[in-house]
Amino acid sequence: MKRPLVVLSLAWVLGYFVHGWCRLPATAYLLAALVALVGGGWAYYQWRKGIFITLLLVGVCMAGGRIAWVEGHAVTALSPLIGASAESSRSLPVVGKVTSLPECDGDRLLFVLDVERLRVGGKWQHLPQREPVQVAVALSDPSQWRRATQIKPQQTVAMPLTFQRPPLPRNPGAFDYREYLARRGIHWLAEGKSLSDFRLLAVARYHPLYWMGEVRNWASETVKRMYPEQTSGVMRGILLGERKAVPERIEQDYATLGIIHVLSISGLHVSVLLAVGYRGLKRLGMTREKAAGVVMALLPLYVILTGMGAPVIRAALTAGMVLLATLLRRQQDVLSFLALSFLLQCGWNPHVLEEAGFQLTYVITAALVIGTGSLGDTLPLPWAWARQALAGTLIAQGVSLPFALVHFHEYSLLSGVANLLFVPIVSLVVTPLGMVSVLLAAVWERAPVR
Numbered sequence: 001m002k003r004p005l006v007v008l009s010l011a012w013v014l015g016y017f018v019h020g021w022c023r024l025p026a027t028a029y030l031l032a033a034l035v036a037l038v039g040g041g042w043a044y045y046q047w048r049k050g051i052f053i054t055l056l057l058v059g060v061c062m063a064g065g066r067i068a069w070v071e072g073h074a075v076t077a078l079s080p081l082i083g084a085s086a087e088s089s090r091s092l093p094v095v096g097k098v099t100s101l102p103e104c105d106g107d108r109l110l111f112v113l114d115v116e117r118l119r120v121g122g123k124w125q126h127l128p129q130r131e132p133v134q135v136a137v138a139l140s141d142p143s144q145w146r147r148a149t150q151i152k153p154q155q156t157v158a159m160p161l162t163f164q165r166p167p168l169p170r171n172p173g174a175f176d177y178r179e180y181l182a183r184r185g186i187h188w189l190a191e192g193k194s195l196s197d198f199r200l201l202a203v204a205r206y207h208p209l210y211w212m213g214e215v216r217n218w219a220s221e222t223v224k225r226m227y228p229e230q231t232s233g234v235m236r237g238i239l240l241g242e243r244k245a246v247p248e249r250i251e252q253d254y255a256t257l258g259i260i261h262v263l264s265i266s267g268l269h270v271s272v273l274l275a276v277g278y279r280g281l282k283r284l285g286m287t288r289e290k291a292a293g294v295v296m297a298l299l300p301l302y303v304i305l306t307g308m309g310a311p312v313i314r315a316a317l318t319a320g321m322v323l324l325a326t327l328l329r330r331q332q333d334v335l336s337f338l339a340l341s342f343l344l345q346c347g348w349n350p351h352v353l354e355e356a357g358f359q360l361t362y363v364i365t366a367a368l369v370i371g372t373g374s375l376g377d378t379l380p381l382p383w384a385w386a387r388q389a390l391a392g393t394l395i396a397q398g399v400s401l402p403f404a405l406v407h408f409h410e411y412s413l414l415s416g417v418a419n420l421l422f423v424p425i426v427s428l429v430v431t432p433l434g435m436v437s438v439l440l441a442a443v444w445e446r447a448p449v450r
Contacts, residue, residue, distance in 0.1 A: 004055055005339035011059020012346055016353055019064040026072065029065030033058050067350045076187040077127045081120050082163045091160035093119040094190070095201065098155045099132065101213055102148065105244050109137045109148045113157070113190065132185055135161065137192035144195040149221075152213035154204035159197050161190040183351035212304040216240065219305075222441045223434075238426065239434045241306045258415025259422050270315035272431045273302055274323075289327050296323040311361040317341035318365075334369050338362070356407035360400055367399040368392055393420045 019029075040054025082092060100112035114130035137159075139145050151157075166178035166189050181187070192198070204210055220240060224232045234250060236242040243251070254260045274295060281291035299316045306312055321337035324330075342362055345352055352358050376384075376391035397416045404411045412418075 003333070003336050003339070004051075005336045005343065007052060007055045008059040008062075009339040009342045011056045012063040012343060013353070014056070015060035015063025016067065016350070018060055019067045022064075024064060024068065026065045026068040029061045029068060033061035033065065036061060063346070063350065066347060070350055074182065074185065076131060077129070078115065078118075078131055078133070078163070078188055081118065081125050082188070091162050091193070093158065094161045095156070095158045096130065096133075098151060098153050098157060099209075101153060101209075101216060102151045103242070103244055104139070104145075104148060105136075107139050109139055109151070109195070111135055111151065112186070116156075131187075133161075133163070133188045133190045134166075134181060134186050135190045135192065137195055137198070140194060147195050147198070149217055151198075152203075152217075153209035154207040154213075155200055155210070156202040158199045158201055159192050161192050163188050163190050165189070183349070183354060208301075208304060212301065216305050219438055220245075222438055226437060226441060235434055238431060239438065241309065241312075256412060256414075257418040257422070258412035259418050270299070270302070270312060270319055272427055273298070273435070274319050276432050276435060278323075289329075292323040292326040296320050296327070299323075309357070311357055313345060314338075314341050314358075314361050314365070317344060335366065338365060338369065356403065359407075360403055363403065364396050364399050367395050371395050389420065389424070 036054055036057035040050050040057070043050035043054070094113070094115055095117050096113040096115040098111055099114050102109055102111040104110075112132050113135045114132050115127060116130050117124050117126045119125070137148075139148055165187075166181050168178055169176045181189075220236055220242065223235050223239065226232070227235050230247055230250070233242075233245040233247050236245040237251075246254075251260070277295040277298060278291050281294055282288065286294070299320050303312055303316045318334065318337045318341050321340065322332050322334065325332045325337075345358070372388060372391050372395060375395060376387040379387045379390055381387045381390065393416055396419070401411060
């Protein structure tokens with residue numbers, strides 16, 4: 001077996017469907033995995049065969065057991081405490097920790113709050129463990145907008161909130177917001193009337209999420225100052241993944257052309273960071289191994305800075321493994337690295353497999369790794385770079401078509417041409433120059449004035 005991790009990844013997908021069909025408890029999957037290991041070990045000892053089927057069965061049991069365990073623990077401790085209050089729309093004093101990068105959406109501030117305790121019936125009730133809720137706070141005046149920039153991850157805060165259940169979809173096939181949040185362990189929405197009721201209780205200043213939140217705010221403000229209003233929104237989307245900063249008309253135009261993905265942090269951005277950082281450090285005189293080590297250390301910081309979405313985690317994990325192989329002077333098997341990152345993400349949160357972005361990022365990347373070289377060699381073009389670019393576009397468009405129709409019920413016929421023309425400009429010119437401009441701004445603003 002040259003690629004056992006690929007077999008386990010395929011088995012994980014199969015295990016997801018098996019669990020959806022039979023709904024066994026986690027212990028049953030564990031016993032089945034032990035039986036498969038013992039049986040497979042005996043078959044290999046006797047006939048030197050059976051590794052593939054053993055890996056397949058173990059992978060199916062791993063997936064089913066992990067999903068069953070997560071579903072069995074997906075309970076909300078808030079329900080018995082705020083059930084009556086949610087129905088009467090009463091605000092309850094809450095203490096919790098901010099755990100996401102806050103985002104402004106119109107006149108509201110959005111963030112995830114891990115609730116530690118709340119006051120019900122005149123008494124403070126402590127939860128057995130912190131429970132995340134999606135919070136939206138109204139921003140009514142400029143002073144509150146300024147205060148919103150001071151809210152960062154890993155702050156312990158207190159404020160009154162009104163709780164309600166996430167809405168169910170109104171039409172068949174519509175986006176299910178309740179299910180989307182449940183996959184992240186969130187079962188309640190909470191609304192605050194004003195930031196004037198917000199109190200800061202404690203700050204974990206040395207936590208990476210806290211100071212990366214400060215870096216993100218600084219980078220966002222820097223881009224605002226450097227570019228005109230509409231351009232700054234697009235650049236914040238491209239460089240920092242701030243989709244809500246992009247003007248609605250421009251976002252709709254990008255969606256119509258099928259290039260909306262350039263406004264979301266994805267493997268494209270990690271590839272640009274990898275190329276700019278690795279090649280730049282080598283030009284400065286670093287060895288290949290040292291340059292790989294520095295860039296590998298920067299990847300987790302970039303993931304945190306850009307919001308830790310599934311595509312950027314996938315790209316960072318895969319790129320990190322490639323860099324580690326370079327550092328250790330080992331063979332680079334990108335397909336196995338991709339499979340390992342898939343297993344790590346699904347093991348952490350098995351429900352991420354249900355998300356369109358997660359499916360697209362792995363299926364398209366795997367198809368590109370497998371087929372770009374072979375298809376490119378068959379295309380009748382005189383330039384190697386043109387053959388590879390066209391092959392990558394054809395593969396990406398063909399593979400993404402069924403997923404786009406299933407999840408979004410639409411597909412842009414201009415997508416292939418637009419990606420072929422536009423993505424190289426964004427990846428080779430706009431994104432690298434944008435990153436460099438922000439870095440230069442950091443050096444310029446901190447340089448001493450003489």
